[in-house]
Amino acid sequence: MVRNVYITDTNCVTPLGFDIASNWETLMKGNSGIQLHKKLEMLESFYASIIDSEKLDDAFSTISGETHFTKLEKMLLLVLKPLIEKQKITDRTAFIFSTTKGNISLLENENSSIETAHLSALAKKISRFFGFTTEPIVVSNACVSGVLAIAVAKRMIQSGVYDDAFVVAGDEVSEFVLSGFNSFQAMSDSPCKPYDKDRNGVTLGEATAAVYITSNENKVQKVAVKIIGDGAINDANHISGPSRTGEGLFRSIESAFKESGLEPEKLSYISAHGTATLYNDEMEAVAFNRLGLQNVPVNSLKGFYGHTLGASGLLETVIAIESARKNQLVDSKGFTEMGTTHPINIIKGNAEQEIDYFLKTASGFGGCNTAVLFEKVH
Secondary structure: OOOOOEEEEEEEEEOOEOOHHHHHHHHHHOOOOEEEEEEEOOEEEEEEEOOOHHHHHHHHOOOOOOOOOOHHHHHHHHHHHHHHHHOOOOOOEEEEEEOOOOOHHHHHOOOOOHHHHOHHHHHHHHHHHHOOOOOOEEEOEOEOHHHHHHHHHHHHHHOOOOOEEEEEEEEOOOHHHHHHHHHOOOEOOOOOOOOEOOOOOEOEEOEEEEEEEEOOHHHOOOOOEEEEEEEEEEOOOOOOOOOOOOHHHHHHHHHHHHHHOOOHHHOOEEEOOOOOOHHHHHHHHHHHHHOOOOOOOEEOOHHHHOEOHHHHHHHHHHHHHHHHHHOEEOOOOOOOOEOOOOOOOEOOOOEEOOOOEEEEEEEEHHHEEEEEEEEEOO
16 A cells, blocks of 8 residues: 655745745735846846845854854755754654755855765755754756655655655855856846746746655644655756657656546646746646646746745745645736747736645756645645
8 A cells, every 4th residue: 555645844944034924924915035136247237036144144043053054054954943843853764955056156165175065965964963864865856856856755755765754955046056047048137927928037046945744644734735646757858948849747747647546627726837938938838738737727936936946846835835725826926918829827916716736847957847746635
């Protein structure tokens, strides 16, 4: 018999707030973390959603007096701390860390070695802080990393390798990442507009998010969600461009539905990737239409948070879980008029709706795609 697997606890640290409650309140007000920032090397100005370092330091000082942590490390420790305090770590508890670039900014310091920027080094540092005894697992697969980490945790628990897992994801806005997206000419010259006819690129952001995943039915409360299906398919189309037919995303969602046994018409809501690039948003719209999901309410949270890279899938799952708990759809900020050839049901304005089943999707460089289906526990 396959184990049921649940997410019972969540948290996030973002420019909108350092816990779920403050993030939700800001989202409901329609306020974005995206602001105009001046001068960074090759860029005279750029829009991004960046955490205030002074506020972060003040918050971090409440959990540790140590001063040797990087900004990203502080964000990761701060987001995990409340979850760790609620649960007992055992030798059958997995620690899964998701990111794209991790501590890449350390390499800007000529005194730092390459090893200090290794993702495994960062994972071990966070793991040791909390006393995990198992070897950290790093999930780094472009921008699907955060949601893929949920699927990895689910599969490991169902296979009996672990009983429970803490999943944490994080990325920061670094000079390296900014220069990379700028070289692709993929950055928007205004706050991003997912799925809109005037969209013209990505707005970057930084955040951390964390969830606790377990198969222990005794830990499941009414606020939990069950992970009922997942799929991760690479379309092998292009190093940076998605399949024009949405093949990888189509098959990922199809796989998630097949595992879950859920009928597509029962789906209440889709938390999509929605980067606001021309090709990503078009590809998603094509895939959703191919699956007959074009009428399901869908949003992108990039207009609030920017694209937080490896953290995005987990952060957006955390917010989607909160949406389900509150039966509240969140506005797809930045969207005004349909800009994809295949119409989809973009959420315009906050709205109350019963949410029993929801889908989280993500797509990234290299043709990677991931979809995870969730059921609210009543």
